Amino acid sequence: MSRQIAEFRRRGLIREHLKRWTFRRIDSLRLWAGALKIRYLLPIVVPPQPATATASSSSLPSSPASPQRFYAQQPLVMFDAKAIARKDPGWDDLLETTVHRWGRVVAEKGET
Numbered sequence: 001m002s003r004q005i006a007e008f009r010r011r012g013l014i015r016e017h018l019k020r021w022t023f024r025r026i027d028s029l030r031l032w033a034g035a036l037k038i039r040y041l042l043p044i045v046v047p048p049q050p051a052t053a054t055a056s057s058s059s060l061p062s063s064p065a066s067p068q069r070f071y072a073q074q075p076l077v078m079f080d081a082k083a084i085a086r087k088d089p090g091w092d093d094l095l096e097t098t099v100h101r102w103g104r105v106v107a108e109k110g111e112t
Contacts, residue, residue: 022085029081033098040105043076044098077101 037044079098084091
């Protein structure tokens with residue numbers, strides 16, 4: 001195994017592998033947050049994603065914003081999948097807050 005890692009380092013493939021791995025983590029975290037938002041009606045707020053050239057030049061009309069179905073008394077939960085996946089400063093607080101809120105909702109509903 002160490003020979004393979006040494007070969008990857010020599011060829012500069014470690015950095016490329018880590019970029020792909022981070023992208024997969026970001027995607028998985030985004031999907032998980034979306035599932036929590038829909039299934040448990042958690043008021044999760046994600047930062048806006050920068051528009052890409054292909055997205056802005058698309059001929060498809062943008063869908064109208066759907067109304068949020070959150071309970072008014074719930075404070076918003078900030079969730080930045082990119083910051084969590086890259087382990088930026090404060091990433092653990094973002095993840096911890098989301099998991100705690102999720103656990104609280106599950107406990108209130110009595111689900112297993």
